[in-house]
Amino acid sequence: MWMGKLYALIAGLMWGLVFVGPLLVPEYPAALQSVGRYLAFGLIALPLAWLDRAALRRLSRADWMEALKLAAVGNLLYYVCLASAIQRAGAPLPTMIIGTLPVVIAIAANLRNARRDGRLPWARLAPSLLLIAAGIACVNQAELATLRAQTHADLARYVVGALFAFVSVACWTWYPLRNADWLRHHPGRSPRTWATAQGVATLPLALVGYALLWLVMDVSGSHFAMPFGPRPMVFIALMAAIGLFASWLGTTCWNEASQRLPTAIAGQLIVFETLAALSYAFALRGTLPGVQTMLGVVLLVAGVVWAARVKPVPLEYLEAEHL
Numbered sequence: 001m002w003m004g005k006l007y008a009l010i011a012g013l014m015w016g017l018v019f020v021g022p023l024l025v026p027e028y029p030a031a032l033q034s035v036g037r038y039l040a041f042g043l044i045a046l047p048l049a050w051l052d053r054a055a056l057r058r059l060s061r062a063d064w065m066e067a068l069k070l071a072a073v074g075n076l077l078y079y080v081c082l083a084s085a086i087q088r089a090g091a092p093l094p095t096m097i098i099g100t101l102p103v104v105i106a107i108a109a110n111l112r113n114a115r116r117d118g119r120l121p122w123a124r125l126a127p128s129l130l131l132i133a134a135g136i137a138c139v140n141q142a143e144l145a146t147l148r149a150q151t152h153a154d155l156a157r158y159v160v161g162a163l164f165a166f167v168s169v170a171c172w173t174w175y176p177l178r179n180a181d182w183l184r185h186h187p188g189r190s191p192r193t194w195a196t197a198q199g200v201a202t203l204p205l206a207l208v209g210y211a212l213l214w215l216v217m218d219v220s221g222s223h224f225a226m227p228f229g230p231r232p233m234v235f236i237a238l239m240a241a242i243g244l245f246a247s248w249l250g251t252t253c254w255n256e257a258s259q260r261l262p263t264a265i266a267g268q269l270i271v272f273e274t275l276a277a278l279s280y281a282f283a284l285r286g287t288l289p290g291v292q293t294m295l296g297v298v299l300l301v302a303g304v305v306w307a308a309r310v311k312p313v314p315l316e317y318l319e320a321e322h323l
Helices: 002-021 030-051 051-058 060-088 092-098 103-111 122-149 153-184 193-218 232-260 261-268 269-287 290-309 316-323
Strands: none
Touching: 002 232, 002 269, 030 051, 030 060, 030 193, 030 232, 051 103, 051 193, 060 092, 060 153, 060 193, 092 122, 092 153, 092 290, 103 122, 103 153, 103 261, 103 290, 103 316, 122 153, 122 290, 153 193, 153 232, 153 261, 193 232, 232 261, 269 290
């Protein structure tokens, strides 16, 4: 259990990096940042796949199809929406919306995996939901106040950014549930091998996505300098760093955590990603968060800590109580 939580902490620290990437290259389209990141992830996975080729050969066609689905939804679609959200609404609000994932995943796992992992009593989970909702409301109010103070504020752009963040939540609620299913059903397989397999599966998707994006931008008459934009060295270095640390290392550590922990508990530990992302975002701004933002963070953490204290109860025990 403690090793699982440690792996989840490292994964959160790595994943927090993806929230500052769109802020470092704001002139780059979100779709290009997504396919660029996962092209880097796929290329990094190739030599790792060669070293792990014996284990990868043991994967069936169904396993590779599952890796492909996880790569499409949990990698490409998720990051397109997240980068779009951050570019439109800034980093703090999307980070807090993503911060609801611990409880959203816990609820989904509660409904879906109760027979396998046990059920979290709903009455004990309710206070955490209220705390997290209050935390998001606080950060939202603080960011809206900052937006209104700007001369050329665009409220519609901010709202669209928030909507993109909610789509990201949907993608990454589906991903860990399906990913944990595979890992729990294959306890003898290496989480590192499964992370590498997802990287290999991501590569053709990223290549096709890159080519299609280039074609669409060319046909539409875009003046954006493809394939690597106006700052090619910065873009390539950033995508390589995020591909290595956030995609491969983060996924490997998350797989290790998912194989050791019940899904409802592992999902709650995504709060580490939220805290890391907020820390990185405000460090990049060069400012400290305001009182209202800090209150929102405290409420979010309190909600997740509350949820983490709720232990799953075996479904058979609950059913016996009702007899």
